[in-house]
Amino acid sequence: MIDRNRRGLVLAAGGALATGAVGGMAWAAPSDRKLGYAIVGLGTYGLDVIIPQFKNCRNSRLVALVSGDAAKAKSVAQQYGVPEKNIYNYENYDSIRNNPDIDIVYICLPVSMHAEYTIRAAKAGKHVLCEKPMAVSSAECEAMIAACRQAGKKLMIGYRCHFEPYNLEARRIARSGEIGTLRYFRSEHGFNFRDPNAWRLKKALAGGGSMMDIGIYALNAARYMTGEEPSAVYAQETTNRNDPRFREVEDMLGFQLEFPSGVVGSCMSMYSASQNHILLVGDKGRIDMEPATAYHGNRMWTGKDGREREVTPPPGPGATQFAGQLDHMAQCVLQDREPIVAGEEGLRDLRIIEAIYQSARERRRVVLKA
Amino acid sequence: MIDRNRRGLVLAAGGALATGAVGGMAWAAPSDRKLGYAIVGLGTYGLDVIIPQFKNCRNSRLVALVSGDAAKAKSVAQQYGVPEKNIYNYENYDSIRNNPDIDIVYICLPVSMHAEYTIRAAKAGKHVLCEKPMAVSSAECEAMIAACRQAGKKLMIGYRCHFEPYNLEARRIARSGEIGTLRYFRSEHGFNFRDPNAWRLKKALAGGGSMMDIGIYALNAARYMTGEEPSAVYAQETTNRNDPRFREVEDMLGFQLEFPSGVVGSCMSMYSASQNHILLVGDKGRIDMEPATAYHGNRMWTGKDGREREVTPPPGPGATQFAGQLDHMAQCVLQDREPIVAGEEGLRDLRIIEAIYQSARERRRVVLKA
Numbered sequence: 001m002i003d004r005n006r007r008g009l010v011l012a013a014g015g016a017l018a019t020g021a022v023g024g025m026a027w028a029a030p031s032d033r034k035l036g037y038a039i040v041g042l043g044t045y046g047l048d049v050i051i052p053q054f055k056n057c058r059n060s061r062l063v064a065l066v067s068g069d070a071a072k073a074k075s076v077a078q079q080y081g082v083p084e085k086n087i088y089n090y091e092n093y094d095s096i097r098n099n100p101d102i103d104i105v106y107i108c109l110p111v112s113m114h115a116e117y118t119i120r121a122a123k124a125g126k127h128v129l130c131e132k133p134m135a136v137s138s139a140e141c142e143a144m145i146a147a148c149r150q151a152g153k154k155l156m157i158g159y160r161c162h163f164e165p166y167n168l169e170a171r172r173i174a175r176s177g178e179i180g181t182l183r184y185f186r187s188e189h190g191f192n193f194r195d196p197n198a199w200r201l202k203k204a205l206a207g208g209g210s211m212m213d214i215g216i217y218a219l220n221a222a223r224y225m226t227g228e229e230p231s232a233v234y235a236q237e238t239t240n241r242n243d244p245r246f247r248e249v250e251d252m253l254g255f256q257l258e259f260p261s262g263v264v265g266s267c268m269s270m271y272s273a274s275q276n277h278i279l280l281v282g283d284k285g286r287i288d289m290e291p292a293t294a295y296h297g298n299r300m301w302t303g304k305d306g307r308e309r310e311v312t313p314p315p316g317p318g319a320t321q322f323a324g325q326l327d328h329m330a331q332c333v334l335q336d337r338e339p340i341v342a343g344e345e346g347l348r349d350l351r352i353i354e355a356i357y358q359s360a361r362e363r364r365r366v367v368l369k370a
Numbered sequence: 371m372i373d374r375n376r377r378g379l380v381l382a383a384g385g386a387l388a389t390g391a392v393g394g395m396a397w398a399a400p401s402d403r404k405l406g407y408a409i410v411g412l413g414t415y416g417l418d419v420i421i422p423q424f425k426n427c428r429n430s431r432l433v434a435l436v437s438g439d440a441a442k443a444k445s446v447a448q449q450y451g452v453p454e455k456n457i458y459n460y461e462n463y464d465s466i467r468n469n470p471d472i473d474i475v476y477i478c479l480p481v482s483m484h485a486e487y488t489i490r491a492a493k494a495g496k497h498v499l500c501e502k503p504m505a506v507s508s509a510e511c512e513a514m515i516a517a518c519r520q521a522g523k524k525l526m527i528g529y530r531c532h533f534e535p536y537n538l539e540a541r542r543i544a545r546s547g548e549i550g551t552l553r554y555f556r557s558e559h560g561f562n563f564r565d566p567n568a569w570r571l572k573k574a575l576a577g578g579g580s581m582m583d584i585g586i587y588a589l590n591a592a593r594y595m596t597g598e599e600p601s602a603v604y605a606q607e608t609t610n611r612n613d614p615r616f617r618e619v620e621d622m623l624g625f626q627l628e629f630p631s632g633v634v635g636s637c638m639s640m641y642s643a644s645q646n647h648i649l650l651v652g653d654k655g656r657i658d659m660e661p662a663t664a665y666h667g668n669r670m671w672t673g674k675d676g677r678e679r680e681v682t683p684p685p686g687p688g689a690t691q692f693a694g695q696l697d698h699m700a701q702c703v704l705q706d707r708e709p710i711v712a713g714e715e716g717l718r719d720l721r722i723i724e725a726i727y728q729s730a731r732e733r734r735r736v737v738l739k740a
Contacts, residue, residue, distance in 0.1 A: 186638075281560075
């Protein structure tokens with residue numbers, strides 16, 4: 001059961017992050033002990049984005065690789081000093097249970113594989129950090145949460161923006177009252193997908209199109225920026241099914257979120273145009289972020305009527321948003337705390353995404369269960 | 371009946387405006403003859419915005435005033451050299467029929483008075499330029515169109531942005547293919563209403579709240595920027611009825627427009643926060659305008675991922691957007707042509723506004739008749 005109070009606590013913890021307080025102000029000081037990560041999936045994200053980040057971490061180190069490509073895994077292992085005995089494939093994956101080097105597995109696989117590899121990791125006695133979207137359905141999310149709970153293991157979802165300085169500072173400013181009462185939130189996230197053969201364009205692997213990839217940034221930001229859970233959604237889809245990229249999955253979804261306070265959330269998700277934008281408009285001012293959720297190079301302005309003042313945020317909890325995320329999970333394990341973006345956070349997004357798809361399909365407003 | 375072809379023609383004419391071609395390329399060269407305007411209503415807009423613009427006009431001059439405040443009218447008449455015999459009030463308004471100085475009346479009254487004073491002017495044998503929104507209902511708009519048609523008089527609606535250089539240039543760029551295929555349009559228009567006693571907050575006078583004022587800029591721009599008529603709308607209202615400003619009318623409306631091509635129109639209208647923004651996103655780039663529809667000081671950028679290049683548009687059809695609008699009406703009368711923003715344009719917006727209100731009330735998507 002998802003209750004609002006819990007979300008409130010999660011946000012309070014997140015707010016503390018904005019001042020770099022993980023393990024500081026709010027928590028006991030972390031040790032310098034480094035927990036061992038196994039990276040599951042050597043696609044672009046795991047290989048090019050996550051693995052190079054361990055050098056920036058305080059409590060995390062790369063100790064193992066899981067891949068279906070033995071030659072690639074061997075090469076990566078050599079590059080990053082991973083012992084050959086710590087290379088696994090998808091058949092012998094469950095034997096990670098016998099490897100005490102591995103504390104946490106990080107699932108960087110296509111979305112349809114998240115549930116299986118999370119559950120198998122939990123059964124193997126490992127904590128799990130799983131990429132977003134958490135899974136292809138809320139039912140899978142529930143099974144993942146149950147499996148980790150049953151195994152007594154932590155489950156965290158890879159919402160990197162909760163560790164990203166611009167997003168943390170924007171949330172802090174919004175909470176501070178500086179822009180007055182929030183009236184609406186807007187976010188547009190999209191890029192122009194090039195490769196029509198990518199797994200993200202296969203329904204069976206990705207679970208959906210832009211919404212299950214870039215669109216989740218807009219949705220998750222709507223929740224962490226407003227601090228509210230939407231009570232209803234309305235969505236409108238535009239997909240050219242003659243475009244070879246969009247034979248199986250949606251291109252563009254425009255969706256409006258209703259929040260209990262009356263704040264309107266207006267979002268766009270697309271695979272056919274480039275956009276990365278967050279805007280919070282209050283009755284006394286606004287926060288404008290563009291790009292808002294990039295790997296690096298984000299920018300932010302505040303002002304009454306436009307981009308009047310550029311804002312440089314204080315440092316985030318890690319040297320990079322990725323290192324902050326990896327170390328947060330490690331610290332949660334070390335200190336037996338719940339991650340600020342636990343499995344329940346991923347489940348909430350999936351429930352809303354399912355409602356968005358339903359709304360677009362049925363062309364009507366869909367009320368979300370509290 | 372509103373037909374798409376007609377709208378197409380209107381847009382083609384509008385497109386020509388972008389190169390300052392009114393009366394030039396497309397039309398016969400206008401004479402320097404100045405037609406006489408009567409300004410009906412000496413509120414802020416008529417008095418402070420429109421009347422000072424006649425000095426910038428080539429084919430328009432101020433010749434008469436209509437006001438319920440005799441002292442105010444006399445003072446304004448003296449200031450602008452209007453003869454005392456050309457001052458009217460709302461009782462003797464119909465006697466303008468006997469005044470050959472007056473060719474056109476410009477209705478700058480509260481919205482609820484537009485229909486009556488337009489119809490009376492037409493019956494008095496005068497052409498009419500009427501402020502937007504055209505009226506409080508589509509039924510009134512139809513009556514206004516019928517009255518002007520029956521009298522053989524022109525009817526134009528005060529959509530000043532059709533004469534505003536930044537908007538014309540944005541439309542030209544969008545049509546040129548420079549940003550590729552348009553994917554979505556977004557516009558947010560709002561300001562923080564201060565005076566709770568203003569007529570715009572009285573339902574009987576304004577016909578509605580922010581949507582019947584600042585919101586119509588977003589809606590009209592969605593149509594002239596895309597060049598399409600929406601086929602369906604969905605709207606969501608947020609109004610704090612305990613706020614003394616919003617006892618009778620709505621504050622904030624978020625609305626999504628469906629266009630036949632698949633372009634999504636995502637708009638916000640509000641009386642509780644300051645916003646003036648238009649964004650067109652195509653698969654090859656975008657046009658970002660902020661402020662987009664101000665009286666002056668508009669700015670515009672193009673780029674692939676952000677505000678990369680600031681654009682300075684060529685001059686519009688008039689020295690100012692207001693002068694361009696006044697002279698366009700005068701030229702239409704002089705050359706017996708239909709205004710590019712005739713009564714039918716106002717009627718179209720009102721029909722959509724009625725659907726927006728219905729959608730917000732019934733919390734469902736409302737299909738618009740073709």
